[in-house]
Amino acid sequence: MHFHLITLFPESFDSYLGASIIGRAIEDRKIRVSFYNPRDFSKDKWHRVDQRPYSGGPGMVLEAESILKAVQKAVGKKNPKKTLIIFFSPGGTQFNTGQAQLFSKKYSDIVFICGRYEGVDARVVQILKAKEVSVGPYVLTGGELPAMIVMDSVSRQIPGILGKSESLEENRVSSHKVYTRPEVLTWKGKKYKVPKVLLSGNHAEIDRWKEKH
Ligand code: SAH
Numbered sequence: 001m002h003f004h005l006i007t008l009f010p011e012s013f014d015s016y017l018g019a020s021i022i023g024r025a026i027e028d029r030k031i032r033v034s035f036y037n038p039r040d041f042s043k044d045k046w047h048r049v050d051q052r053p054y055s056g057g058p059g060m061v062l063e064a065e066s067i068l069k070a071v072q073k074a075v076g077k078k079n080p081k082k083t084l085i086i087f088f089s090p091g092g093t094q095f096n097t098g099q100a101q102l103f104s105k106k107y108s109d110i111v112f113i114c115g116r117y118e119g120v121d122a123r124v125v126q127i128l129k130a131k132e133v134s135v136g137p138y139v140l141t142g143g144e145l146p147a148m149i150v151m152d153s154v155s156r157q158i159p160g161i162l163g164k165s166e167s168l169e170e171n172r173v174s175s176h177k178v179y180t181r182p183e184v185l186t187w188k189g190k191k192y193k194v195p196k197v198l199l200s201g202n203h204a205e206i207d208r209w210k211e212k213h
Helices: 010-018 020-027 064-075 097-106 123-128 144-155 203-212
Strands: 002-006 032-036 083-094 109-113 131-134 184-187 190-193
Touching: 002 064, 002 144, 010 020, 010 032, 010 144, 020 144, 032 064, 064 083, 064 109, 064 123, 083 123, 083 144, 097 144, 109 144, 131 144
Parallel strands: 002 032, 002 109, 083 109, 083 131
Antiparallel strands: 184 190
16 A cells, blocks of 8 residues: 655654554555655745735635645556545545555555645636545544554555454454453542453453443
């Protein structure tokens, strides 16, 4: 899987992509990440890509052409059937695990367009027929965090990234409540025990408990 990030702030991805499971997946070449900064495609002498919105209002809007050129560079001569273009927007369809599974199976390349400020000229979505995706019912300052969320969620669906396929929570009985040592935790004079059923070794009962929690 090759992820292509259209972003004004490529450096904001550094620490996340360098760490833990995702860092290792990049090192092992199971996923690839490339950056395209719209500023590099701007016609402006100062590489400006933000402009005032028509009809007025606060905030600046990212111009269409620099973003379209950056996407063109990312897409190149790739097979359009295996390439997905995502535009991040709080007004898009809510992202979920089902989509992560689908994207990981269906596509070899995913392009993420990360908006900033007041957003991106709406003609970008129109021209590229991009899929508008939201990561939740709140407004963020940019599409970079949403891109990290979707990349992370799609990556863990790719065979070999989490290790065994049973590592995927979706493929087994798992609980949102997990415990580790010690069996009895003492904190400020009070004792907190691990639920007995988890120590019982009775797998049918453990699965029943996990399904409940
Ligand atoms: N005025 C815009 C929001 C701009 S927020 C509007 O009302 O739609 C700046 C950028 O952050 C957006 O262009 C988008 O790329 C990203 N963004 C903010 N919140 C998001 C969310 N919940 N999901 C996905 N992208 C989001």
